[in-house]
Amino acid sequence: xSDWVYSDAVSWWPYVFILLGGWLPTDVWRYLGVVxxxxxxxxxxxxxxxxxxxxxxxxxxxxxxxxxxxxxxxDIPTWVRIVSLAVGFAAHQAFGQRILVGIFAAExxxxxHALAALAG
Amino acid sequence: xxxxxxxxERTSLGWALIGAxxxxxxxxxxxxxxxxxxxxxxxxxxxxxxxxxxxxAVVWALPAKIILLGAIxxxxxxxxxxxxxxxxxxxxxxxxVALMPEMRGPKTRTPTLLxxxxxVAITAWVFAMERFDKVPRDKRAAFFGGFAVTLxxxxxxxxxxxxxxxxxxxxxxxxxxxxxxxxYFFTSLYGSARDRSGRxxxxxxxxxxxxxxxxxxxxxxxxxxxxxxLAAFVCGAFLDRRARTN
Numbered sequence: 001x002s003d004w005v006y007s008d009a010v011s012w013w014p015y016v017f018i019l020l021g022g023w024l025p026t027d028v029w030r031y032l033g034v035v036x037x038x039x040x041x042x043x044x045x046x047x048x049x050x051x052x053x054x055x056x057x058x059x060x061x062x063x064x065x066x067x068x069x070x071x072x073x074x075d076i077p078t079w080v081r082i083v084s085l086a087v088g089f090a091a092h093q094a095f096g097q098r099i100l101v102g103i104f105a106a107e108x109x110x111x112x113h114a115l116a117a118l119a120g
Numbered sequence: 121x122x123x124x125x126x127x128x129e130r131t132s133l134g135w136a137l138i139g140a141x142x143x144x145x146x147x148x149x150x151x152x153x154x155x156x157x158x159x160x161x162x163x164x165x166x167x168x169x170x171x172x173x174x175x176x177a178v179v180w181a182l183p184a185k186i187i188l189l190g191a192i193x194x195x196x197x198x199x200x201x202x203x204x205x206x207x208x209x210x211x212x213x214x215x216x217v218a219l220m221p222e223m224r225g226p227k228t229r230t231p232t233l234l235x236x237x238x239x240v241a242i243t244a245w246v247f248a249m250e251r252f253d254k255v256p257r258d259k260r261a262a263f264f265g266g267f268a269v270t271l272x273x274x275x276x277x278x279x280x281x282x283x284x285x286x287x288x289x290x291x292x293x294x295x296x297x298x299x300x301x302x303x304y305f306f307t308s309l310y311g312s313a314r315d316r317s318g319r320x321x322x323x324x325x326x327x328x329x330x331x332x333x334x335x336x337x338x339x340x341x342x343x344x345x346x347x348x349x350l351a352a353f354v355c356g357a358f359l360d361r362r363a364r365t366n
Contacts, residue, residue, distance in 0.1 A: 005196065006198075018175050021201040022185065025206035033212060050211065056346070057345030057346075059326045062322075063344070073295045073298050085306060092311070097307075103307070107299070110299060
């Protein structure tokens with residue numbers, strides 16, 4: 001529990017970490033939305049900036065998974081992860097922005113690489 | 121899903137059940153696929169299946185959860201993790217603000233709306249906004265609750281199940297499942313971005329991570345997210361202005 005990082009050394013700490021680090025900072029916005037529903041302009045510049053930063057944060061997490069993963073994801077070579085995401089995105093764009101098409105194309109790259117590795 | 125006019129007299133329970141049936145619609149099924157990936161990601165992060173299921177139920181928004189998992193993996197301190205999650209969940213507020221006037225009936229109580237707001241995330245929001253005009257106003261809270269609570273409960277159970285079944289899978293399959301999440305988010309956020317800045321933010325946020333990882337280890341998600349987001353916002357506004365003047 002030193003430095004307030006996640007650790008399972010104390011059995012209840014992971015749950016407190018999830019509540020304070022995940023539940024509270026998420027639900028507080030939902031509740032604020034309910035109580036201020038009549039007072040917020042969704043089309044304002046501030047709302048647009050908030051949406052853009054939120055998207056970039058998720059993009060940073062995507063990049064972490066692609067460039068610096070751990071565990072089984074790290075067993076897939078970095079170039080395969082990059083090509084897989086690129087091919088998935090290209091397929092998504094080419095076939096009417098269907099998310100499932102993107103997912104299948106990306107997974108096909110990982111599958112093909114695994115087959116090639118087995119054969120080689 | 122079509123709702124005949126003759127069924128306008130349906131009870132709240134009836135509307136809740138119609139909502140619950142919505143878990144078989146394509147957006148709900150795609151989200152469920154993403155939760156298979158999330159279970160894989162939780163395993164990778166080294167948390168237990170109980171913690172994974174708990175996180176699914178109490179946070180629910182998938183971007184917030186993968187940021188929280190990223191913070192756990194990177195060994196980020198609780199305040200920094202909470203700040204990153206708070207920035208990502210800020211989106212919830214305008215979403216809820218847009219949903220409330222549609223969902224509030226003449227007799228809907230605020231505590232009910234506060235409870236239901238916990239189940240607001242991208243999928244449930246889109247589902248409700250698309251279908252509310254076919255639901256009588258005083259039954260909309262029941263309809264939304266039927267869909268959103270069922271979707272959350274189902275995926276919580278699923279995360280627990282998939283997490284445990286994955287112990288039997290070879291590492292490659294676990295890795296392939298975990299990779300569902302980045303692909304799902306990249307494509308769904310690109311498709312649902314309302315403006316140029318939103319699409320730029322995906323590329324800028326990704327490009328900003330490696331330098332942030334190197335320069336500010338432990339805060340890389342926050343630095344790349346805020347830096348990439350600001351850059352995308354300024355660039356998007358600049359490109360929009362140029363497109364307008366040309």
